[in-house]
Amino acid sequence: MLNKSQRKTFEKIFEGLLFSSSTVTSITVIFIIIFLFSEGIGLFNSKPIEKEYFIALNETNPVKDISPSDIDLIFNQDVTNWSKLGGKNDSIILFTLNNITDYIPEDSLGVNLEFLPAQINKFISSNTGVIAYFPDEYKPEKFDAFILPVGNVKVSEFLKGKNWYPTNQPAAQLGILPLILGTLWVSFGAILIALPLGLATAIYLAEVADMRLRNILKPLIELLAGIPSVVYGFFGLVVIVPLVQKTFGLAVGETALVGSIILGIMALPTIITITEDSIRATPRSQKEASLALGASRWQTMVRVIIPYSKSGIAAAIILGIGRAVGETMAVLMVTGNASVIPHSFLQPVRTIPATIAAELGEAPAGGLHFKALFALGIVLFIITFGINLTVEIIKSRTKRA
Amino acid sequence: MKDKSKEVEVEQKPTVIIETKTANLFYGSFHALKNIDFEAYQNTVTALIGPSGCGKSTFLRLFNRMNDLIDHVNISGKILLNNKNIYDKSIDVDELRKKVGMVFQKPNPFPKSIFENVAYGLRVNGISDSGYIEEKVKTSLQQAALWNEVKDNLKKSAYELSGGQQQRLCIARALAVEPEVLLMDEPASALDPISTSHIEELIFELKKQYTIIIVTHNMQQAGRVSDYTSFFYMGDLIEHGSTKQIFTSPKDVKTQNYITGRFG
Known part of the structure; x- marks a missing residue:
């Protein structure tokens, strides 16, 4: 048999155990919710285009802002004329690593693509309808083009967007x-x-x-x-x-x-x-x-x-x-x-x-x-x-x- | 006034409305009512008294077949209403319950308006004539001595009434379907003395039109409101007679002990 003080200690320990398990449970729940929100909210501080890539337009192009869903339409060639995006009546020329050889002979890019940035600059500034999508490493040092500012993902676009292609190139479609x-x-x-x-x-x-x-x-x-x-x-x-x-x-x-x-x-x-x-x-x-x-x-x-x-x-x-x-x-x-x-x-x-x-x-x-x-x-x-x-x-x- | 009604009884033979012959009831193997022979007469009040668990409420619930709701209940013997066995297979229980109204121990109004509470019994019996329903609600509430208190607030929830008013509402609700017999299971036990006296006065009025059987724990109440009294003990009907006789010269010593408060 336990005496009275032993029993009291025992009860104290037991009480402590109960308290700590309820604390652990509550903290776990709170931790999970914080984790979910901190990861998820981060989406709205990110840009929907691939990191270390840029999209550039000819400087004379009056279009200065294109939404991610419009970028998608352009690169899927569903939109082929700038007039649809509020620009001049000028057909859109896609210009990416995939089709660069259609416009520029391969041997003029250099063995290690060392002439590529200069060629990109030249091509964009000489074609008014161009939209270019390249990795940052090929960005010309002296660039005469307009680099499209891509804003962060917007909550309204996220909730109201009709397309969910999260791995789409160049712009992910995050409509839920x-x-x-x-x-x-x-x-x-x-x-x-x-x-x-x-x-x-x-x-x-x-x-x-x-x-x-x-x-x-x-x-x-x-x-x-x-x-x-x-x-x-x-x-x-x-x-x-x-x-x-x-x-x-x-x-x-x-x-x-x-x-x-x-x-x-x-x-x-x-x-x-x-x-x-x-x-x-x-x-x-x-x-x-x-x-x-x-x-x-x-x-x-x-x-x-x-x-x-x-x-x-x-x-x-x-x-x-x-x-x-x-x-x-x-x-x-x-x-x-x-x-x-x-x-x-x-x-x-x-x-x-x-x-x-x-x-x-x-x-x-x-x-x-x-x-x-x-x-x-x-x-x-x-x-x-x-x-x-x-x-x-x-x-x-x-x-x- | 009471003595006068007693005289009337003696002069003419009272009509038997409710009668049981060797009624037995078992809850599973528990013998709750034992060989009960009982009579209740037209336009009288019969009080069922006895200690808790003696079977008086169970006995009351025989007459509107409320015991049917409980599993494992077995009933034998004859329970007659106007000389018809109400446990006969040909009996429509819903029809029976229209003829035998019931008021419960605790007021149990529906969570509806006062009007709808009283109209409920009419509506479930297929009456849709709104003029008739309005008239019937009014007369029922008048009969239950509640009309003057609620006539301006018929749309108010029944739950906003006091306990005594709620119980009178439940009486009005039972009266609306025009029963022949009114069963009351300790209708005043959950009420304060003033409400209780309201209910007792009401019972006195109601017996002019209805036959009333009332279960009560309260000896004074039984003495005040009833013409006949039955004393139950451990499932047996020990003694049955006029209230005056039971209270003044009981034949059985158990009755005497109970009435004088020696046990119960």
Whole structure:
């Protein structure tokens, strides 16, 4: 047996242990958030063109500012005349290392390209429509051209841009609108599928099923939550993708619809469990009051129980959406991952988490692409944080009522 | 006034509305009600008294089949309303509950407006004539002696009323569907003395139109409001008779002990 002072010391040590573990947990959470933000915010201090490269125009060209998406259009030759960019009616001449020999004979560049800077200067100043893209090491010392100032990535361009080609040359296209919309489409579809099913199941479990059936069904449904998401993805890929492809006669079956179906199934346990709990939390006195007035079980359910548990149901829906928004693996496997703005559920889409998971491995640490993925992470964090906050607000409002 | 009604009883044979014959109820293996024979007469108040856990509330809930909601309940014997066995397979439970209204121990209004609380029973019974509903809500609230207090605030939430007002609202709600029998499960136990006296006066008025069975813990209350009293103990109906007889000359020693406060 411990004496009193020994016991006191023991309790002090134990208290210290509890305190330190909670401190470690909180610090870890804060550290992760700081890490996410510090990496991601860095994107908006970077330029969307490759480091140590420059873009130059003829000095007489009135165009003095070109956005990253316009640079992309020019180098893809979707825009071939300066008049489209507010300049003179003059066709655009692309001038890069890839096509330099079309304009300048190879032997005049020197064996080690030592004459290249001078040749670049000469070519740009003698052609009004030129746009040149070269590494800094070939920048002429006395340069008669206009070097295009490239601004940092702008938040509005990031959020509203329609193209996501983060490794594009010369200007990376960092528009995440298709990814945000893809995420929302897939999640919205998932809720559309999961909500009626989940509500019906929860009502059945809470009010209709007898105790024996409930004791079998409830653990089974909760088991659904424990299946690894990659298994759901696998199931979707092998079963639902071909099914959707056949049913709708599509070229590819990997579509937003399949993502929604899989996510819907994955959100079901959350929706069912929380809804059922809140239905069962309806006071018995309320139920009895209704039944004692001659209301049927069904009328009682619709007129008393569901209105009473509506905030719990709302929380269930929002948490279900939260699950769908953040889910990565299953979606990555079944949605086809095309970063285009979706117009129908039968198109491939790409979601934010799937993008991060698929691309982080290829993105060099600290580079533009890497930072862009972290910025995507911030967007996802803000969305899910907003969702959780909404749930908390609904819950606290319920408690007060 | 009370004595006068007693005289009336003696003169004419009272009509039996509710009757049980060897009623038994089991919760699983627990024998909660044992071979109970009981009668309640038209336009009278019958009080069910007895110590906690004696089965009086369970017995009350037999008459509107509220015990059906509980798992593992087994009921045998005959429970008759107007000479019809209400546990017969042909009985529509929802219809039965319209005829047998209930007021619960704690006021349990719905989180709706005062008006909607009273209208609820009418709406679930398929009545949509708004003129009729308005009229019925008014008369029910008048019957429950609440009309004058709430007539200007019918749209207010029922939760803004005081506990006593809420309980009278629940009575009005039960009256709106025009039951024949009104079951009251300790309707004043959660209320202050003034609200309690309101409810008691109300019961006295209501018995002119309804047959009332009331569970109460309060001996004085049983003495004040009831014409008949049944004493329950450990699932047995020990004694049943006119309130006057039970309170003045109980036949059973257990009844006497309980009434005089020696246990309970």
